[in-house]
Amino acid sequence: MQIDILQHLRKHITLSESEALIFNKYVEKQQLKKKEYLLEESKVCKSMYFVEKGCLRMYFINKKGVEQITQFALDGWWISDYQSLINNTPSQYYIQAIEACSIVSINKENLDHLVVELPQTEKYFRRMLQKDVAGTQHRSKLLYEMSKEEFYVHFSTSFPDFMQRVPQYMIASYLGLSPEYLSELRKKKL
Amino acid sequence: MQIDILQHLRKHITLSESEALIFNKYVEKQQLKKKEYLLEESKVCKSMYFVEKGCLRMYFINKKGVEQITQFALDGWWISDYQSLINNTPSQYYIQAIEACSIVSINKENLDHLVVELPQTEKYFRRMLQKDVAGTQHRSKLLYEMSKEEFYVHFSTSFPDFMQRVPQYMIASYLGLSPEYLSELRKKKL
DNA sequence: CGGTCTCTTGACGGAGTTCAAAGCTAGTGG
DNA sequence: CCACTAGCTTTGAACTCCGTCAAGAGACCG
Numbered sequence: 001m002q003i004d005i006l007q008h009l010r011k012h013i014t015l016s017e018s019e020a021l022i023f024n025k026y027v028e029k030q031q032l033k034k035k036e037y038l039l040e041e042s043k044v045c046k047s048m049y050f051v052e053k054g055c056l057r058m059y060f061i062n063k064k065g066v067e068q069i070t071q072f073a074l075d076g077w078w079i080s081d082y083q084s085l086i087n088n089t090p091s092q093y094y095i096q097a098i099e100a101c102s103i104v105s106i107n108k109e110n111l112d113h114l115v116v117e118l119p120q121t122e123k124y125f126r127r128m129l130q131k132d133v134a135g136t137q138h139r140s141k142l143l144y145e146m147s148k149e150e151f152y153v154h155f156s157t158s159f160p161d162f163m164q165r166v167p168q169y170m171i172a173s174y175l176g177l178s179p180e181y182l183s184e185l186r187k188k189k190l
Numbered sequence: 191m192q193i194d195i196l197q198h199l200r201k202h203i204t205l206s207e208s209e210a211l212i213f214n215k216y217v218e219k220q221q222l223k224k225k226e227y228l229l230e231e232s233k234v235c236k237s238m239y240f241v242e243k244g245c246l247r248m249y250f251i252n253k254k255g256v257e258q259i260t261q262f263a264l265d266g267w268w269i270s271d272y273q274s275l276i277n278n279t280p281s282q283y284y285i286q287a288i289e290a291c292s293i294v295s296i297n298k299e300n301l302d303h304l305v306v307e308l309p310q311t312e313k314y315f316r317r318m319l320q321k322d323v324a325g326t327q328h329r330s331k332l333l334y335e336m337s338k339e340e341f342y343v344h345f346s347t348s349f350p351d352f353m354q355r356v357p358q359y360m361i362a363s364y365l366g367l368s369p370e371y372l373s374e375l376r377k378k379k380l
Numbered sequence: 381c382g383g384t385c386t387c388t389t390g391a392c393g394g395a396g397t398t399c400a401a402a403g404c405t406a407g408t409g410g
Numbered sequence: 411c412c413a414c415t416a417g418c419t420t421t422g423a424a425c426t427c428c429g430t431c432a433a434g435a436g437a438c439c440g
Contacts, residue, residue, distance in 0.1 A: 062335045070330055082324035092331070115313070122312040123305065129319035134272035136326045140260055141282070143333075144366060145252045148428070169386070176334060178429055183388050338396070359418065371396055373420050 002053045003076040005104045012127055013120040022117055026110040032097040038105070039095040045084035047105040051075055054101025055165060059173070060092050069173040072098075074162070078128050098166055148177045152185050192243045193266040195294045202317055203310040212307055216300040222287040228295070229285040235274035237295040241267055244291025245355060249363070250282050259363040262288075264352070268318050288356055338367045342375050 005027070006020055015023065032038070032054065039045050041061065049056070051073050058071040058079060070093070073079035084091035085108065106114065115122040142151060152175055156163050163171065172182040195217070196210055205213065222228070222244065229235050231251065239246070241263050248261040248269060260283070263269035274281035275298065296304065305312040332341060342365055346353050353361065362372040 060331065060335075068334050070327070070334060081327070082320050083328055086320055086324055119309055119312070122309070122316060126305075126312060126316045126319060129316060129323060130272050130276055132323050133319060133326070134276055136323070136330075137260070137271070138273055140326075140330075141250065144258050144260060145250075167386070179387070180389085180430080181428055184428090187388080357418070368397055369419070370398080370421085374396090377420080 001075045005050055012124045026114040027104050027106045030103050032101040036097050042090045045081040045091045047107040048078055048080040050078050050104040052102040055098045057098050058093050058095050191265045195240055202314045216304040217294050217296045220293050222291040226287050232280045234278055235271040235281045237297040238268055238270040240294040241265055242292040244289045247288050248283050248285050
């Protein structure tokens with residue numbers, strides 16, 4: 001699957017050809033190889049990132065020295081460490097490519113200019129953030145009401161294709177359960 | 191503590207007196223008594239709500255028929271069920287006053303008009319949502335890395351005043367642990 | 381084909397839940 | 411202003427979900 005960012009914008013706001021050119025002035029496109037990083041711990045997060053193609057993971061290192069995944073980002077999603085971005089503070093996260101990716105990034109300063117020059121983009125970003133909050137509210141509700149087993153079953157039936165795309169220990173980490181227990185659950189469900 | 195919404199806006203954007211009047215045209219103010227509702231299950235959430243004074247809780251009823259709190263909103267915070275708001279779908283949540291409250295609400299249509307008439311408010315709402323996402327990211331990180339005991343200690347030391355303000359069983363519900371276990375932890379820490 | 385990741389298995393232990401009952405507190409009405 | 415009641419908090423015992431540890435089996439890559 002491949003999502004062009006301009007297409008994505010135009011699902012939400014109208015943008016003429018000349019406006020699209022202006023938009024392109026403010027964003028940067030880059031290709032990422034598997035395992036390359038967009039953000040590393042202790043660096044300040046300067047940008048928001050849009051995945052046109054591929055898959056990113058966001059994680060931090062916990063007290064035991066183990067990677068703990070908190071978010072994935074697939075085609076068509078924005079991702080950033082907003083705490084670091086807003087406050088200019090060092091991030092505690094890594095954002096890394098799980099697959100080869102096409103990424104569009106926009107940094108803070110350019111974003112500020114962009115929304116002045118193309119005011120309708122402000123609405124686009126507001127909508128993206130609303131969607132983000134809505135998604136988090138939903139996920140958090142599931143976490144509150146489900147056992148880990150139910151959460152796993154829910155996730156694997158909701159995103160069967162995604163399960164094939166990433167290693168199981170990453171799914172386990174994201175779902176907040178041990179790889180061993182995930183393995184046990186898988187056995188039960190086959 | 192009491193936060194006037196215009197003051198709050200002016201922390202983020204500039205607003206002349208006449209613009210403030212326009213803003214006031216689009217929002218509604220209301221007083222809530224303890225236990226009154228802003229939103230109930232199966233109704234569509236039409237508005238975003240700002241707490242000028244008081245305290246709200248957002249909760250749903252889980253399978254066992256027990257109230258499960260997912261969010262609190264204190265003075266200076268916006269709250270809404272964004273999934274219901276965006277998609278016009280019935281909400282699964284209740285939003286209820288824990289204390290007597292002063293609430294400012296803005297519905298979807300008025301919000302759309304407002305951001306056209308006062309474009310700088312778009313930036314304000316974008317910032318509020320960014321702050322919301324940042325807060326959720328932070329909270330979710332804590333949930334991943336802490337045991338329930340650590341999470342409780344962290345919460346109670348971070349918000350000692352808030353602990354006094356609401357009943358313990360609500361804190362327990364929000365933290366995702368049983369009232370009995372919370373009681374046990376309290377004993378340990380005294 | 382050797383070595384490094386990844387996934388599976390089983391035994392064990394502990395954090396946290398559930399249930400039932402008793403002890404408190406605070407609000408309400410008489 | 412006191413007494414009653416409903417709601418909140420505490421206790422303790424039994425139980426269970428799920429993590430940890432250790433070891434083995436595949437799978438993938440140079």
